[in-house]
Amino acid sequence: MLSRTVFTLKVNEGKTxxxxxxxxxxxxxxxxxNEEMANQLHGPGIKPYSQWVIRKEEYGYWTxxxxxxxxxxxxxxxxxxxxxxxRIENAQQSxxxxxxxxxxxxxxxxxxxxLLTKTGRYVRIAFLTPTSFKSExxxxxxxxxxxxxxxxxxxxxxxxxxxKIGSDVSPEDFAERLEIRSYRLRTAPYSIEGIRIPAFIGExxxxxxxxxxxxxxxxxxxxxxxxxxVGIKTxxxxxxxQIIKEQTHGAKKD
Numbered sequence: 001m002l003s004r005t006v007f008t009l010k011v012n013e014g015k016t017x018x019x020x021x022x023x024x025x026x027x028x029x030x031x032x033x034n035e036e037m038a039n040q041l042h043g044p045g046i047k048p049y050s051q052w053v054i055r056k057e058e059y060g061y062w063t064x065x066x067x068x069x070x071x072x073x074x075x076x077x078x079x080x081x082x083x084x085x086x087r088i089e090n091a092q093q094s095x096x097x098x099x100x101x102x103x104x105x106x107x108x109x110x111x112x113x114x115l116l117t118k119t120g121r122y123v124r125i126a127f128l129t130p131t132s133f134k135s136e137x138x139x140x141x142x143x144x145x146x147x148x149x150x151x152x153x154x155x156x157x158x159x160x161x162x163x164k165i166g167s168d169v170s171p172e173d174f175a176e177r178l179e180i181r182s183y184r185l186r187t188a189p190y191s192i193e194g195i196r197i198p199a200f201i202g203e204x205x206x207x208x209x210x211x212x213x214x215x216x217x218x219x220x221x222x223x224x225x226x227x228x229x230v231g232i233k234t235x236x237x238x239x240x241x242q243i244i245k246e247q248t249h250g251a252k253k254d
Contacts, residue, residue, distance in 0.1 A: 002065070002105045002227045003072040007079070007097045009053075009060035009086070014093030017060035019129040022052050022237010023192045024088045025062055032078035041235070046158045049075060050229035052129045052240040059098070063240070065227040067159040076102070105227070107160045114220035121208045121215055123222055124182075124245035130190035130199030131231045131239045139198040141187060145178035145206070146171045148230050152221045155228045169217055177210040178218070190238055199238065205245075 011017060029051065030038045041047065048067045053060055066072035079086070084097035133140040133147035140147055150171040157164045185202035208215045222243055229239035 001069040001072075002067060002107070002110075002224075003069070003076075003102060004105075004227060005064045005072070005076045005100060005102045007062040007064075008099040008101075009062055010058075010096045010098050011060065012094040012096055014088075014091060017053055017055045017093075017095075019052065019054050019237065019240075020191050021088070021091065022129060022190075024091055025051060025053050025086075026236050027090075028079075028086055028088065029064070029075055032082060033074050037074045046155055047235045048159055050227065050234035050239065051075075052229070052234075052237045054128055054240070060095070065229070067155065067228060107163065110220050110224060111163060114223060115213075115216050117216070118212060119216050119219040122181075122205065122245075123208070123219065123243060124203060124205040125222060125225075126203045126242045126244050127185075127201050127230075128240035128242055129238055130188040130197070130201055131241075132190070132197055132199040132233075133231045141198050141200050142185070143180075143183075143200070143204055143230075145174040145180070148225070149174040149178075149218075149221060151230055152225050152228065156221060156224050165217060165221075169214070173210075173214070174218065177208065177214060179207045179209065181205050181207050190233075192233070192236060197233070197238075203244065 009017065048071045049065060051064045053062045064075055066075060080100065086095040086097065088095065127143065131143065153166050153169070153171065157166045182205035183203065185200050185204070188199055188201040189196040190199045208218050225241045226243060228234065230241050231239040233239070
């Protein structure tokens, strides 16, 4: 079961919120969840969640995505039980939770809505918080199909109970069949404990070549990516992704 919880936030004391504070909010999660879960989430391996914070006008929005039901309970329930108050000590911020919205989306729904129907060949997606990839010790700050889908395949197969797709498609398939037809990107370094990670934010438009079955898998993974995040350090606030346009028929109209 996939889930998304969005907390609407108001800063009572301290500076306004910014997406670079994702690592601070990660710290809040680790403080509030039980010690066993905190140790598990700090350990090596693919993370079963993503989280980020963004600001729109006078409010902040903290999103926590869980890729399994127990993770949602471990991360979200302690926040709800904390009198809807958040304190970020290293930023000297006192924050109130004004509203909470939660939605759930099963892996079976992903299959039904994407693999068992006809989806479109053009998709435009936005990277809401700084996004980056890493290969052979170097940061990659352009969203190629290979970098995007390498992580999505790994995360999907790690947490989906009934369907595994890594044996049927590979990152190379996406590199060959996906064409980036438009982009509006800018560099946006991400700060974690004084370290600046090269990254980008913005939008890209993707055209999907190949058979309809491949188109459907691509769209399903992108939808999954809205929960898992893309690229590195998605648990620390990076790699927030949102589908902003799906085309179902005809040629691209951008």
